[in-house]
Amino acid sequence: MNRDQLERIVRAACRITGEPELLVIGSQAILGSFSEEELPAEAIRSIEADLAAFDDPDDLKADQIDRGIGEDSQFHATFGVYGQGVSVSTAVLPAGWRDRLVRLDTDSGAGLCLEKHDLVLSKLARGDTRDYEYASSLVRNRLVETEILANRLERLPVGALKREEISVWLRKK
């Protein structure tokens, strides 16, 4: 996915939900910090963007996004990309993440994208093979700093074993 495609998704999702701002989490959030030309191929690997409303306790807005522009929708068929409605609680994030969001403005509302280090830590917290590949590609291309990741790791709400696993991974980079 490229930034134009993400903006199209954010614009449509804001119109559908009536929300002026939506959180962009997941892999495509990196497009808030970098254009696609600056990113390795592994970082722009999906055709879907995860979007969450900040106040959505019953997932009503997440479902609105899915109904309107979600997987297998006409939007997906036409543009080859789609939005996926998720919950804010989907990602495990370090304390203070809301203050570091990166704004992606459209004419119908804004996508607030996870800051790049917060995004990488959320991937490492999830920790499957694909998440480590994603994180590695950003570290390898010096698009995130391991020192910032290590410092912010202390504020990531994960158990001791997971924290140690991430710490070991960072030390090897």
Add this chain to the structure above:
Amino acid sequence: METRGFLTRGFLRTGQAAQLLGCSRQHVVDLCDEGKLAFQSTGVHRRIRREDVEGYRYAGASEPRREDLRSLWLNRAIAGKLVRNPDRVLGLGRRNLERFRKLHARGSALRWLDEWDEIIAQGPEAVMRVLVSDTPHARDLRQNSPFPGVLSEHERQDVLGAFRRHWARRPA
């Protein structure tokens, strides 16, 4: 299918998968035949993605995410269309892939499109396995699905509504 391509693309032989799982090779073969482990066939041998073996190994460690289960429901509905009219569904998939290649000229989304090309070329059984399997790799493939348009909008909304009601009734 070229064996070398499998082995250099993160695929395991059944014996290797058995070592990873700590079980017999026959058990791995049984898991494949029962549909619990996705595999691709070279004609004689089964080849299994490392990610899927790891996914099986850790299955049940955590609840599926709501959005992953929702996607699975949609794809089960597509599978229902596939068994009724495989030529139509696979034809639509091929046409979508051709269009999507132009929309994703860069990025590793192309990798998924290439893989879907291979799977569709193998026929409806191979597509079915991806649509209904709960392995990590199948989930990735479904996220990059070439099958929008298989379900009518009405059918799609029915599935999403049914899923919402199902999710709401899950025990807390």
